[in-house]
Amino acid sequence: MAEARHEIRFLLNGEDVALRDVKPDATLLDWLRLHRSLKGTKEGCAEGDCGACTVLVGRLGMDGLVYEGVNACIRFLGSLDGCHIVTIEHLAGADGTLHPVQQAMVDFHGSQCGFCTPGFIMSLYALWMREAKPSDKTIETALQGNLCRCTGYEPIMKAARAVSSYGAAGSDPLVVERAAVTARLQELRDGRRVEIGEGSERLIVPASLDDFAAVLEAEPKATVVAGSTDVGLWVTKQMRAIAPAVFICGLTELQQISEEDGVITIGAGVSYTDGRDFLASRIPAFGRLIDRIGGGQVRNMGTIGGNIANGSPIGDTPPPLIALDARLTLRKGNERRTIALEDFFIAYGKQDRQPGEFVEAVHVPVPASGEKFAVYKITKRRDEDITATLGAFRMTLAADGTVADVRIAYGGMAATPKRARAVEAVLIGAPWTEKTVEAAMAAYAEDFSPLTDMRASAAYRALAAKNLLLRFYLETSGASGPVGVSRYDEVA
Ligand SMILES: Cc1cc2nc3c(=O)[nH]c(=O)nc-3n(C[C@H](O)[C@H](O)[C@H](O)COP(=O)(O)OP(=O)(O)OC[C@H]3O[C@@H](n4cnc5c(N)ncnc54)[C@H](O)[C@@H]3O)c2cc1C
Ligand code: FES
Ligand code: FES
Secondary structure, eight states: OOOOBOSEEEEETTEEEEESOOOTTOBHHHIIIIISOOTTSOOSSSSSSSOTTEEEEEEEETTEEEEEEEEGGGOBGGGGTTOEEEOGGGTSOTTOOOOHHHHHHHHTTOOSSSSSHHHHHHHHHHHHHHOSSOOHHHHHHHTTTOOOOSSOSHHHHHHHHHGGGGOOGGGSHHHHTHHHHHHHHHHHOOSOOEEEOSGGGOEEEOSSHHHHHHHHHHOTTOEEESSOTTHHHHHHTTOOOOOSEEEOTTOGGGGOEEEETTEEEEETTOBHHHHHHHHHHHOHHHHHHHTTSSOHHHHHHOBHHHHHHHOOTTOSSHHHHHHTTOEEEEEETTEEEEEEHHHHEEETTEESOOTTOEEEEEEEEOOOTTOEEEEEEEOSSSSSOOOSEEEEEEEEEOTTSBEEEEEEEEESSSSSOEEOHHHHHHHBTSBSSHHHHHHHHHTHHHHOOOOOBTTBOHHHHHHHHHHHHHHHHHHHTTSOOOOOSOOOEEOO
């Protein structure tokens, strides 16, 4: 293998940057503000919630160069090798002419407090480049990760609706210079591993998937960092040390998603954004769930593999994946093993992952003909909120209307994502009727003893979990269900 490189290289706005002294836990936001005096990018929450720190990161992904809004507060410098970082300072022309998005925000009074404004503009900039005339729903989705807590969103919405009349994205420098930036990023990615620092200051960017396997086998205590939407908060909120840190978000080999013989294989590095349309086209309820994970910036960075590996009992993807009977491929060096996903979660904070082993892919059977599948996420706020309770249901009815097969899994109800096996046992073989559902609701106490925390009380969780089964029944039996974004899928 080629000799390791000892510097991180990227483009910042119009400039080439090479950094030799990079700490594993150095955030992009601190570096921009403290080392480059680019103070247009703000720090609000430092945990990926408010969007005040939004910048664009251009990366060479599976489909070429893409620019995405990310939270600079929880994005580590070490993850940016071979990327193009675009900050608010890059938008206005050299003569001071405001960018169309900036001008629209001025004209429609969208800059209210001013503090969050650069973050809103960066998110709208990314949207404007994707879509000339976005619908209100698309604008709202694009702004899920940008919080206004002072005045209101309407002036910002008005500005967003008007942007296309201020100029076409085709003449934007990021579009005009696309080929040149792509070529430059390809040069920066020289296929070499990056290694910087020693001991508590050590960071590694593997050159390839095989190299990642070798690095982790040699450094089994290293922190794997994918999208850093969990690990970032360990640093900014818990002051935890993460060295040696291994940054894997540039490994395109882990970013493949494909389907073969009715099974979708999702590489561990597939971000929510990259996996969303593929998954939504096969399992629509899964697509709708992804739309409610974090905001756009978190979905651009966060990965499904990271959600699984993190092992949180309130991670959103494990329950539906368990209900779908997904399997997980783990790899250590060149050895692989594949296990049922539900067996991966052993206890709170404990997963079936050996030292030096990593999550390589998750394999998800697509619901077959006649199967019904639903995911219901309960949060205090509809957008950008963490689950209080989440239930996932997959069921097959026999011709006589009895339950032939059912898998039910929950998040937020136990120390791990967990199946409701006692509930399933009541349902299997019984007629799919309200009476059966009532009997099954009584079995929840055997499966779960939820906790009280800031998101919900134990009693609320216990009641809500049961009612999700009732909701699934009402929706799948043709009775009119409650109004909500998550409807069940029925495969014809
Ligand atoms: C504002 C905000 C909102 C959020 N909202 C939600 C939400 O609605 N629902 C939800 O479920 N989560 C949410 N999260 C949490 C987070 O976004 C997800 O858990 C995400 O999927 C983590 O993926 P990542 O790639 O960022 O993981 P990272 O933070 O990079 O890593 C997470 C953990 O997984 C390990 N890891 C990552 N990849 C691998 C691998 N391939 N092999 C072995 N270990 C690995 C890391 O070492 C670490 O332990 C939110 C986070 C933020 C900041
Ligand atoms: S500072 Fe709030 S999302 Fe980064
Ligand atoms: S405009 Fe900044 S918080 Fe409302």
